[in-house]
Every structure is written in structure tokens, then in C-alpha cells.
Amino acid sequence: MKRFVNILILSIMTTGLCASLTFADSFTQKDRELLIRLEERLNGIDKRFEQIDKRFELIDKRIEELRHDMNKRFEQVDKRFQEQNNLMIAIITAFAAIVAATIGFALWDRRTMTRPFEDKIKKIESDISIGNKKVEKLIAALQEYAKKNEEVAKILRAFSLL
Secondary structure, rough: HHHHHHHHHHHHHHHHHHHHHHHOOOOOHHHHHHHHHHHHHHHHHHHHHHHHHHHHHHHHHOOOOOOOHHHHHOOOOOOOHHHHHHHHHHHHHHHHHHHHHHHHHHHHHHHHHHHHHHHHHHHHHHHHHHHHHHHHHHHHHHHHHHHHHHHHHHHHHOOOOO
16 A cells, blocks of 8 residues: 555656656756655655554554463463352352261261160150059059058048049
């Protein structure tokens, strides 16, 4: 594009110069010097444009490098977030495991602690049931005895056992 502009400018100048030559009577030394200076200026402009093109290429390369670096940085940030998510999941899982283990231990401890009491209560209940049977037999015996002895009958009636 820039070369096209340079060629266009050179063409316009050349056309203008040719037009001036056709209308002028002769081509003088001054015209020749003017053309040489004009060509030197155009070469200088071309060099400047080439330098500008090189600068733009360097800028483009730098922008690409920055884009690449920025993409790497975003990937690193994404990786870091993923690591943090994994760490949070691990912490939550560990906490849940600790809570489950604590609850399990508490239940196990309750069971093991209450089992001896349950055994003692069952033994006492069986002893009481045996004792109740003995008491019933004793009351039946007293009732039989009360049939023969009036004093025992009075006592049993006082306690509503007869």
C-alpha cells in the first residue's frame, strides 16, 4: 500500500515534469538538479517508510508476544483456580470424613458403654420375676395357712392379700 502511494506520487511528479518539459523550451541544468533532488527526497521517503514498516513489524511481533504471554498467564490463573478448587474439595471431604468418624465413634462408644448396663438390667429383671414367683408362692402359702389360723387371716385382710 505504501509502495503504491510512493509509485503514485512518483508517477504524478514524473507526469508533471514531463508536462513542464513539453511546455518548456528546453531542459536546463536547473531542471536536472531539481529532478535529482526530487529523486533523492523520494528515496529518503522510501527509506523512512521502510523504517516505519520495520517498526510496525516489530510492534506486531511485540503485540503477538504480549498476547502469547497473556494467554499463558490466563492459563496459569485457570490452573491455579483449578488447584484451589481441588484443595477445597479435599478439605471438605476430609472434614466430612472426620465428622462421620466422630459420629461413628460416638455411636460405637454408646453401644459398648450401655451393653453392660443392659445385661445387668436383664439379670435384675429375671431376678425380680423369680422373686415375684416366690412372693406369689409365699402369699399362696400364707393364704392356705390363714384358713387354719385366724390371726394370719386378719393380717392378710389388713394388707388386702386375702
